[in-house]
Amino acid sequence: MNNNLYNSAVRACFGSPDHAGDAAGDIVAFFEDQGMRIRLSANVSESTITELRFLAWGCPHVIAAAEMFCRQYQGRPVAELELFETDQIMQDLAVPVEKTGRILVLEDTVRSLRAAIQDRLLST
Amino acid sequence: MSEEANLIYLDYAATTPLGPQVADRMREVQANAWFNPSSNHIGGRISAAAISLAAEQLASLLNVTPTLFLWTSGATEANNLAIMGAARQRAHRGKHLVTMRTEHKAVIDVFRALEKQGFDVTWLEPDEDGHLPVERFEAALRDDTQLASIMHVNNETGAMQDIAAIGEACVKRDVLFHVDGAQAAGKIPVDLAALPVNLYSLTAHKFYGPKGVGALYVADGTPIDPLMFGGGQQRRLRPGTLAVDLIAGLGEAAAVAAVSIEDDLKNLIALKSQLLAGIEAIEGLAINGPRQGGYPGILNVGLDDVEGESLLLALEPLCVASGSACNSRSQEPSYVLRALGRSDLEAQSAIRFSLGRMTTRDEVETAITLYRRGVEKLRNLAPEAVA
Numbered sequence: 001m002n003n004n005l006y007n008s009a010v011r012a013c014f015g016s017p018d019h020a021g022d023a024a025g026d027i028v029a030f031f032e033d034q035g036m037r038i039r040l041s042a043n044v045s046e047s048t049i050t051e052l053r054f055l056a057w058g059c060p061h062v063i064a065a066a067e068m069f070c071r072q073y074q075g076r077p078v079a080e081l082e083l084f085e086t087d088q089i090m091q092d093l094a095v096p097v098e099k100t101g102r103i104l105v106l107e108d109t110v111r112s113l114r115a116a117i118q119d120r121l122l123s124t
Numbered sequence: 125m126s127e128e129a130n131l132i133y134l135d136y137a138a139t140t141p142l143g144p145q146v147a148d149r150m151r152e153v154q155a156n157a158w159f160n161p162s163s164n165h166i167g168g169r170i171s172a173a174a175i176s177l178a179a180e181q182l183a184s185l186l187n188v189t190p191t192l193f194l195w196t197s198g199a200t201e202a203n204n205l206a207i208m209g210a211a212r213q214r215a216h217r218g219k220h221l222v223t224m225r226t227e228h229k230a231v232i233d234v235f236r237a238l239e240k241q242g243f244d245v246t247w248l249e250p251d252e253d254g255h256l257p258v259e260r261f262e263a264a265l266r267d268d269t270q271l272a273s274i275m276h277v278n279n280e281t282g283a284m285q286d287i288a289a290i291g292e293a294c295v296k297r298d299v300l301f302h303v304d305g306a307q308a309a310g311k312i313p314v315d316l317a318a319l320p321v322n323l324y325s326l327t328a329h330k331f332y333g334p335k336g337v338g339a340l341y342v343a344d345g346t347p348i349d350p351l352m353f354g355g356g357q358q359r360r361l362r363p364g365t366l367a368v369d370l371i372a373g374l375g376e377a378a379a380v381a382a383v384s385i386e387d388d389l390k391n392l393i394a395l396k397s398q399l400l401a402g403i404e405a406i407e408g409l410a411i412n413g414p415r416q417g418g419y420p421g422i423l424n425v426g427l428d429d430v431e432g433e434s435l436l437l438a439l440e441p442l443c444v445a446s447g448s449a450c451n452s453r454s455q456e457p458s459y460v461l462r463a464l465g466r467s468d469l470e471a472q473s474a475i476r477f478s479l480g481r482m483t484t485r486d487e488v489e490t491a492i493t494l495y496r497r498g499v500e501k502l503r504n505l506a507p508e509a510v511a
């Protein structure tokens with residue numbers, strides 16, 4: 001019987017979602033699947049992600065994953081988004097294998113965000 | 125500070141703490157009456173006397189003869205023994221059985237097992253408050269109906285069934301009537317002498333007794349087959365050496381309930397009213413179960429725009445139950461709430477607050493604050509759905 005479904009990283013990210021909300025500007029990505037919804041928004045300056053924000057509807061692992069992504073990538077070069085994979089976040093949050101599909105919603109949203117940022121950079 | 129020090133327990137429908145008087149009695153029996161009550165010596169007689177006292181205490185609570193109880197490991201076993209034992213015993217007369225979709229798993233799964241053995245089960249739906257209209261029950265009875273099982277108080281919603289009227293319908297059609305009283309015995313007045321009930325299951329840990337012990341009331345002349353074999357104890361219907369300390373604890377819990385039940389109910393009515401007043405203004409809040417007249421120790425509420433698992437975590441250190449079927453690993457929405465017509469989302473976001481003898485007004489106030497804060501937090505986190 002395992003009643004402790006959430007590790008300390010999940011509890012920290014879920015308990016203090018410091019990056020919840022909308023970033024200034026209009027670079028936005030949204031993805032919905034498996035009953036989960038994630039919206040990421042970013043502000044970019046000179047190829048650096050200066051601000052990352054999220055909104056999410058889903059289980060604690062999904063919310064924590066979105067917050068963790070924002071914590072990790074805010075302040076990093078846009079190019080590093082190419083390297084993003086959910087494996088590390090899955091591991092850090094000890095996401096149960098049956099929730100893998102939910103975390104992949106974050107991967108899809110990040111991919112969409114990356115495309116939106118590229119569009120913005122190309123147009124400026 | 126440890127998690128235990130912080131927790132606020134509002135999950136009394138899951139289990140209750142051991143009452144102090146119960147703990148004292150169990151320690152006393154463990155020290156002085158630990159013998160095998162079937163032994164034919166002084167020690168055996170001491171333990172047998174402890175069992176007899178417990179039977180008298182329980183009988184007094186439920187207004188029946190003390191010799192009509194079978195001690196079990198809990199309500200799950202009592203339900204299995206009652207339903208399986210009665211259905212098999214009367215199978216030669218007919219194989220139709222009646223129950224509700226909102227019963228506890230300890231009843232539902234027994235009926236499912238009987239279906240696999242060739243029995244025909246009618247699964248009755250409740251109305252939107254969780255009640256079973258008596259006329260709906262009567263309409264389900266057939267000439268070959270042998271057994272009906274309807275719970276007294278629903279563990280998720282607090283809906284209370286009209287056991288007297290349903291029992292009367294059973295008497296008229298010569299149908300055996302089993303009641304799962306796990307959430308009723310020791311919590312609301314139950315007069316089995318006045319109720320037309322053949323079999324009544326209960327468990328000690330729902331009313332401040334120990335876990336691991338329950339009882340099945342078997343009315344005089346009610347035929348059931350045993351499920352276990354191996355000894356002559358308990359009229360050969362439930363063999364095995366009796367757990368004297370646990371049974372004594374159950375008896376003591378019954379004795380305490382007998383004198384405190386009215387005060388308990390008054391307190392629960394006030395606390396539930398406080399809780400409801402504190403959260404009912406939340407936009408979109410739906411009550412799952414009866415708005416009035418249900419068991420006052422249970423309040424089940426849901427929302428259609430908040431994710432249930434996240435809400436449960438956001439409510440910590442509040443200990444409440446979610447609307448998921450079995451545990452938080454399973455996100456299957458509660459079949460009980462689905463039977464009441466709730467959507468998957470509404471059922472999955474449901475929170476069952478269950479209050480008890482030790483619940484304080486301060487705890488309820490904190491629960492109100494945590495629930496309001498949790499809902500607000502998750503609503504603020506949620507992106508709008510895109511059509």
